Amino acid sequence: MSDFNNKLQVSLNNLDDTTKNTLNFFFGSGLCDKAELQSKSNNTDVHIIDLDRNHDKQVLSNLKNNSQYAIIFHNQSSSPLFGENIYSITKPVKAALLKQQINTIRLQLQETKTEQTTLVKDSNQSIETLLQKTTNHALYEDAFKQAIAEIDEKQLTMELDQEITNQTFNEDEDRRLTQEIEQEIINHIQHDGKKDSFGHGQAPVEYDDTLLKPKEKQEDINHIPHTHDNEDINNQTTVTDGNKEPTENLKSETTGFSLKTRNKSSSSQKSHLSAALKGSVELDTLNQYKAHKHVGSNKDINPNNPKELEKVYLTPKKYIFHHLAKAVKLGRSKKADTHLKTLFGSFLFEYKTNLIYHDFSSTKLRFIKYSPLFLEASISLLKINTPTKNIKPNTVDAESLIWEAAIIASKGRIPRDTSLTQVVEMRTWPNYTKLLVFRYVVQITATWATHHLSLIDTSTQLNIPQRYIFTLFNAMLAIKCAKTNNVTKKSKTSFTKKRRAVFSKILSHIFRK
Amino acid sequence: MKANHKIIFSGPVGAGKTTAITSISDIPTVRTEESASDETKDLKDSTTVALDYGAIILQDSTRIHLYGTPGQKRFDFMWEILTNGGIGLLLLIDGSDVKAIDNLKFFLSSFKNFINKTSVVVGITKQEINKQYNLEDYQKVLNEGLPVIPIYEVDARSKKDISLMVETLLYTLDPKISI
Ligand SMILES: Nc1nc2c(ncn2[C@@H]2O[C@H](COP(=O)(O)OP(=O)(O)OP(=O)(O)O)[C@@H](O)[C@H]2O)c(=O)[nH]1
Ligand SMILES: [Mg+2]
Numbered sequence: 041m042s043d044f045n046n047k048l049q050v051s052l053n054n055l056d057d058t059t060k061n062t063l064n065f066f067f068g069s070g071l072c073d074k075a076e077l078q079s080k081s082n083n084t085d086v087h088i089i090d091l092d093r094n095h096d097k098q099v100l101s102n103l104k105n106n107s108q109y110a111i112i113f114h115n116q117s118s119s120p121l122f123g124e125n126i127y128s129i130t131k132p133v134k135a136a137l138l139k140q141q142i143n144t145i146r147l148q149l150q151e152t153k154t155e156q157t158t159l160v161k162d163s164n165q166s167i168e169t170l171l172q173k174t175t176n177h178a179l180y181e182d183a184f185k186q187a188i189a190e191i192d193e194k195q196l197t198m199e200l201d202q203e204i205t206n207q208t209f210n211e212d213e214d215r216r217l218t219q220e221i222e223q224e225i226i227n228h229i230q231h232d233g234k235k236d237s238f239g240h241g242q243a244p245v246e247y248d249d250t251l252l253k254p255k256e257k258q259e260d261i262n263h264i265p266h267t268h269d270n271e272d273i274n275n276q277t278t279v280t281d282g283n284k285e286p287t288e289n290l291k292s293e294t295t296g297f298s299l300k301t302r303n304k305s306s307s308s309q310k311s312h313l314s315a316a317l318k319g320s321v322e323l324d325t326l327n328q329y330k331a332h333k334h335v336g337s338n339k340d341i342n343p344n345n346p347k348e349l350e351k352v353y354l355t356p357k358k359y360i361f362h363h364l365a366k367a368v369k370l371g372r373s374k375k376a377d378t379h380l381k382t383l384f385g386s387f388l389f390e391y392k393t394n395l396i397y398h399d400f401s402s403t404k405l406r407f408i409k410y411s412p413l414f415l416e417a418s419i420s421l422l423k424i425n426t427p428t429k430n431i432k433p434n435t436v437d438a439e440s441l442i443w444e445a446a447i448i449a450s451k452g453r454i455p456r457d458t459s460l461t462q463v464v465e466m467r468t469w470p471n472y473t474k475l476l477v478f479r480y481v482v483q484i485t486a487t488w489a490t491h492h493l494s495l496i497d498t499s500t501q502l503n504i505p506q507r508y509i510f511t512l513f514n515a516m517l518a519i520k521c522a523k524t525n526n527v528t529k530k531s532k533t534s535f536t537k538k539r540r541a542v543f544s545k546i547l548s549h550i551f552r553k
Numbered sequence: 554m555k556a557n558h559k560i561i562f563s564g565p566v567g568a569g570k571t572t573a574i575t576s577i578s579d580i581p582t583v584r585t586e587e588s589a590s591d592e593t594k595d596l597k598d599s600t601t602v603a604l605d606y607g608a609i610i611l612q613d614s615t616r617i618h619l620y621g622t623p624g625q626k627r628f629d630f631m632w633e634i635l636t637n638g639g640i641g642l643l644l645l646i647d648g649s650d651v652k653a654i655d656n657l658k659f660f661l662s663s664f665k666n667f668i669n670k671t672s673v674v675v676g677i678t679k680q681e682i683n684k685q686y687n688l689e690d691y692q693k694v695l696n697e698g699l700p701v702i703p704i705y706e707v708d709a710r711s712k713k714d715i716s717l718m719v720e721t722l723l724y725t726l727d728p729k730i731s732i
Binding site for chain 2: 394471474486488489501503536539544545
């Protein structure tokens with residue numbers, strides 16, 4: 041770190057030659073005498089980064105840790121960035137503005153020094169703080185604040201989720217999950233912008249239009265026996281395994297740098313549903329078989345062993361899917377729109393259309409889905425018809441969102457105290473043409489639709505790893521398609537084998553096409 | 554004896570039966586359509602008068618016959634013969650029709666015997682054009698308890714959607730199929 045009396049140390053991060061030459065001239069010619077260029081980036085105070093080009097992972101990591109400052113050049117079309125240590129300039133870059141920002145950073149560094157504090161990441165720093173620092177959260181929230189300000193006066197009641205705040209949690213689990221999330225964020229930020237598993241970035245993995253299988257791996261899929269060791273059908277694709285969720289393209293959007301052009305939604309209210317549904321279906325097609333990653337990597341457990349049992353439990357109240365489901369339930373029961381307020385921002389449920397409005401990028405939404413941090417959520421009832429008339433946020437079908445959030449949160453776990461031995465009672469079939477599906481989903485659902493089996497017995501009978509069963513159950517529970525129940529009348533657990541061979545061939549056939 | 558495997562597609566006029574069979578058939582579908590007359594005239598230009606036929610041809614050349622029943626109720630005498638020995642029923646209901654719920658009830662009861670012996674999967678089509686009811690409205694029509702009848706919103710033109718219906722049908726008949 042440079043001494044205040046010295047010049048600010050600046051490094052250029054992977055800029056194009058013209059910009060580099062211009063900046064060399066700018067800093068070297070006395071035009072900006074408060075700073076100087078360094079060739080190495082590790083010890084400098086400020087990085088200059090062009091958002092439209094690839095970035096150095098270390099630099100981005102340092103930024104996240106708040107140990108360095110950045111001046112970001114970006115296109116008019118990309119959103120400006122916010123963050124305590126991030127400054128942005130729309131291209132073409134104006135020298136005067138650059139100079140001004142350099143001076144501001146210099147003053148900030150001076151203040152920091154005077155206060156004898158460091159900007160180095162505090163190891164106890166909460167994930168919330170981390171996220172707030174690394175995202176343009178403020179920006180997302182602006183539109184909502186505006187809309188919500190308008191509707192606040194019409195608010196009927198405020199139902200603070202008392203039980204949530206009173207809940208005590210296993211601290212170890214909290215810590216573990218928080219670390220997990222932190223690692224995820226670091227992974228995302230460090231992602232090098234190559235092709236990702238969501239089909240953002242360059243060419244997505246080619247998927248067949250028929251059923252659930254990526255074309256290139258169809259052979260493997262069709263011939264994989266249902267054993268625990270063989271389930272990683274995508275191990276030759278770009279997807280990371282197990283707890284490591286696939287990362288998304290930094291260029292399009294990351295936690296720290298949301299470059300996604302805001303939804304220039306010219307779409308009328310009317311087209312929201314189809315757009316939302318279409319979006320989710322497209323995403324599903326891409327994710328279909330990747331999505332089995334969501335089931336995590338938990339090994340099968342012995343339900344009689346309390347220690348092992350603990351590993352497959354999650355606390356729904358800590359996850360967004362639970363609160364979204366509550367907001368939707370409240371809205372439906374009161375026939376009113378609801379507003380779910382969380383520390384990450386707001387969701388609005390529109391009762392009439394069954395849509396949820398939000399203003400998060402898909403990457404951020406993904407973090408939100410698997411972040412165990414929603415203890416502070418509150419739900420309020422709104423008396424309003426079109427809460428979103430002045431903003432153009434993203435819309436998504438409520439059920440699809442809750443479903444996907446429940447899968448992502450679950451990773452092979454089920455709500456605490458779910459009985460593994462009581463039978464699953466299925467109420468309705470999930471509408472799988474509109475929902476994220478993963479491997480074995482139809483098979484497991486068909487089992488519950490026709491037989492009364494416990495979660496454990498389902499796994500044993502079908503010879504499918506428990507994590508698939510648990511993840512699906514968590515999602516079905518969230519959208520109220522199923523629950524466990526002490527049903528006295530057990531159905532016969534014998535399975536007809538009539539025509540099994542030909543059925544198997546038909547399935548292989550439709551998967552292969 | 555060589556087994557005769559067939560999947561039956563049924564549903565009211567214009568629900569998408571011919572389209573659905575065409576979506577997944579490996580052979581050009583045989584249609585027996587003619588210009589619509591009488592009760593169908595207002596609904597569409599052409600309608601299936603006898604039946605639709607398509608087939609899935611497995612690797613070992615086994616044929617899975619796909620039969621579509623005529624939508625018009627005056628042909629319902631054919632349904633019994635057609636379903637005899639069938640694997641199961643894919644029931645398509647035109648969701649843009651105000652009578653969609655009644656149609657679902659009618660077809661479920663018409664095919665009651667066949668469904669009890671086998672299995673059924675319901676596909677509600679045209680939901681994106683002019684949705685008359687939500688899925689919950691259709692689900693309310695169904696009996697509680699097992700089996701829980703699968704209902705999806707589908708597009709008969711989508712091979713993926715119709716394949717999902719077939720997959721669902723087979724797994725509800727035998728959840729232990731392994732591939
Ligand atoms: N937009 C839309 N069109 C559909 C859908 N399903 C079917 N169609 C269209 O609806 C029309 C009628 O479909 P058919 O396949 O002829 O219906 P059918 O059930 O065979 O009708 P009948 O033979 O008269 O009993 C066709 O033009 C299809 O393309 C859907 O989900 N959405
Ligand atoms: Mg027809």
